[in-house]
Amino acid sequence: MTAVLELRGVTKAYGDNEVLRGIDLAVGEHEAIALIGASGSGKSTLLRCIDLLEEIDDGDILLDGEPITVPGRDPVPARRRLGLVFQAYNLFPHRNVIDNITLGAIRAHGMARGEAVEAGHAILDRFGLSGRGADYPDRLSGGQQQRVAIARALLTRPRALLLDEVTSALDPELVGEVLQVIRELKAEGMTMLIATHEMGFARDFADQVCFLEGGRILERGVPEQIFTAPEREETRRFLARLLTGDRAG
Amino acid sequence: MSALPPLTTKADRAREHRRRSQRAITISAISTIVVIGGLVTYVLTSPGWPTVRADFFSWSVFRSSFGSVLSGFWLDVKLFLVVEVAVLILGLIIALIRTVNAPILFPLRVLAVIYVDVMRGIPTILLVYIIGFAVPALDLSGVPTNPVVLGGIALALCYSAYVSEVLRAGLESIHPSQAGAALALGLTPAQALRFVVVPQAVRRVIPPLINDFLALQKDVALVSILGPEEAFRVAQIFAASQFNYTPLLSAAALYLCVTIPTTRLVDRLQARSRRERGGVLVLGPR
Numbered sequence A: 001m002t003a004v005l006e007l008r009g010v011t012k013a014y015g016d017n018e019v020l021r022g023i024d025l026a027v028g029e030h031e032a033i034a035l036i037g038a039s040g041s042g043k044s045t046l047l048r049c050i051d052l053l054e055e056i057d058d059g060d061i062l063l064d065g066e067p068i069t070v071p072g073r074d075p076v077p078a079r080r081r082l083g084l085v086f087q088a089y090n091l092f093p094h095r096n097v098i099d100n101i102t103l104g105a106i107r108a109h110g111m112a113r114g115e116a117v118e119a120g121h122a123i124l125d126r127f128g129l130s131g132r133g134a135d136y137p138d139r140l141s142g143g144q145q146q147r148v149a150i151a152r153a154l155l156t157r158p159r160a161l162l163l164d165e166v167t168s169a170l171d172p173e174l175v176g177e178v179l180q181v182i183r184e185l186k187a188e189g190m191t192m193l194i195a196t197h198e199m200g201f202a203r204d205f206a207d208q209v210c211f212l213e214g215g216r217i218l219e220r221g222v223p224e225q226i227f228t229a230p231e232r233e234e235t236r237r238f239l240a241r242l243l244t245g246d247r248a249g
Numbered sequence B: 001m002s003a004l005p006p007l008t009t010k011a012d013r014a015r016e017h018r019r020r021s022q023r024a025i026t027i028s029a030i031s032t033i034v035v036i037g038g039l040v041t042y043v044l045t046s047p048g049w050p051t052v053r054a055d056f057f058s059w060s061v062f063r064s065s066f067g068s069v070l071s072g073f074w075l076d077v078k079l080f081l082v083v084e085v086a087v088l089i090l091g092l093i094i095a096l097i098r099t100v101n102a103p104i105l106f107p108l109r110v111l112a113v114i115y116v117d118v119m120r121g122i123p124t125i126l127l128v129y130i131i132g133f134a135v136p137a138l139d140l141s142g143v144p145t146n147p148v149v150l151g152g153i154a155l156a157l158c159y160s161a162y163v164s165e166v167l168r169a170g171l172e173s174i175h176p177s178q179a180g181a182a183l184a185l186g187l188t189p190a191q192a193l194r195f196v197v198v199p200q201a202v203r204r205v206i207p208p209l210i211n212d213f214l215a216l217q218k219d220v221a222l223v224s225i226l227g228p229e230e231a232f233r234v235a236q237i238f239a240a241s242q243f244n245y246t247p248l249l250s251a252a253a254l255y256l257c258v259t260i261p262t263t264r265l266v267d268r269l270q271a272r273s274r275r276e277r278g279g280v281l282v283l284g285p286r
Helices: A043-050 A076-080 A097-107 A113-126 A142-154 A172-187 A199-205 A223-228 A233-248 B010-044 B049-056 B059-099 B103-121 B124-137 B147-173 B176-184 B189-204 B206-226 B231-242 B246-283
Strands: A005-014 A017-027 A032-036 A058-063 A082-085 A160-164 A192-195 A208-213 A216-221
Touching: A005 A043, A017 A043, A017 A216, A032 A043, A032 A199, A043 A082, A043 A160, A043 A192, A076 A082, A076 B176, A082 A142, A082 B176, A097 A113, A097 A142, A097 B189, A113 A142, A142 A160, A142 A172, A172 A192, A172 A199, A199 A223, A208 A223, A208 A233, A216 A223, A216 A233, B049 B246, B059 B103, B059 B147, B059 B189, B059 B206, B059 B231, B059 B246, B103 B147, B124 B147, B124 B206, B147 B189, B147 B206, B176 B189, B189 B206, B206 B231, B206 B246, B231 B246
Parallel strands: A032 A192, A032 A208, A082 A160, A160 A192
Antiparallel strands: A005 A017, A005 A058, A208 A216
């Protein structure tokens, strides 16, 4: 079976700063993979490269076995088959919630307006946002905005969902409601690649965890193994730092 | 420990508050009367006042000329409404050419920079002269020769250069993450501009845009040098034939009838955009 997403030797540098130094990774159908690692380890850049918002320098990215990073090829069709959710939500402040959610479905996927609005309301109901369709994003809490952003990415029925630190900008008491939504998607079999700082969440949710440092995947394994018996010294150090940080916080 | 008796009561504070606000009203009323009254007295008692009153405030001249000045002003209104639409479209095209980073647009970008530099650098009145007299002299077929149209074109050229700079500032003020979010949804770059970036940019610069339109509403009077009988021209003709400036003053009053409401609108929109910007801050991450 071909993986939904496959990365082969992906590298990316900004000037002299090598952010990704040869990433190999495969995400199978219905699989959820968590990317952990310190800030600056390359998690966000990796997700942006997969969604073709950044051009990679070398290597290949394949979506359903088909290379999408061929030089000179239009990135738009591949982006339409992927969903990306940002740390800062990036909702469109001039459009209300339902117009935010349906924009991509209508304009990029040619869905009929009525159908898109109906699907949009259904997904809002599911995410506990019934009746908020006419509100503008600045009327919503951070947790609500991020749920709208996830709904917006989902309405285009992506093959895989890329989540970039989706809870890092939220107040602690709002993190749970967003993670709950992601758990439900996982239960439905959505294929996901998630950059996260929420170790507890990565542990009980992800099928596989990848530890990134300095633009490389240093260790990959099931959560149980990564969190209790990491093989690499760097992974141990990173997790230990987080634990002491947690205690201090 | 027993409670201490209050030293002041709510009523005391309310009384003091009333006293202060009454005092403020009294002071501002007196100073207004003194300043305005002083100015009016100064003008009315000036040695030349009787002559000025006869030359600028003649009721009979006003009555005989106002109808013609008003119909001339209608031409001004039609002209600036049409020119405003043209300016908005042309200005947006130039702003987009200068903002969008496609290599294919490079020659156009150079042209746009030259266009903006030249059109902003020439006094509007000279531009009206040049377009108004040079273009018909070319004697080309299909090129308009109507002075109103030519004057309108000159104003559109001049003001689109200003407006393109306002719109460009607006486009550049929209954070790249907005375009990123639009592209991530699968929109094409052109769709991202049309549905996400441009609407936000225009909204953000509405007050300065209207400011430029306000200047345009007055500058339509410059078209008079090409001959069309708009308000200023009509008033000038009357003033010259009757040796009385009252028609010019009535033309000025007509311009004010349009520009003052526009000014108030700008104030209102500016206050609103201040409030909205306060709201926008909440949007970002902590």
